[in-house]
Amino acid sequence: MQDRNRIVTPYTDPDRFTPEEKAAFDAGKCCWDVGDSHWGQRDTMCHQPSQPGAPFGYCVVHAHRLLEDHWPDGSPRR
Numbered sequence: 001m002q003d004r005n006r007i008v009t010p011y012t013d014p015d016r017f018t019p020e021e022k023a024a025f026d027a028g029k030c031c032w033d034v035g036d037s038h039w040g041q042r043d044t045m046c047h048q049p050s051q052p053g054a055p056f057g058y059c060v061v062h063a064h065r066l067l068e069d070h071w072p073d074g075s076p077r078r
């Protein structure tokens with residue numbers, strides 16, 4: 001049975017992370033895609049410090065955003 005409350009990391013779910021996202025996770029930074037790239041920017045990740053134990057290594061803001069309509073494992077709540 002799928003446990004929707006488990007915490008997803010690059011070590012539990014390697015196929016759900018790009019190398020860049022895993023590098024951010026390992027550096028303790030949020031890998032949330034903020035969506036808008038500024039000129040000269042190589043990626044669009046949030047890069048705020050990760051909240052300890054947060055799914056996907058997200059920061060406080062983005063862990064909260066994820067959990068508004070997703071389970072901690074990233075599956076939609078409805």
Ligand SMILES: [Zn+2]
Pocket residue numbers: 030031032046047048058059060061062063
């Ligand atoms: Zn973030």
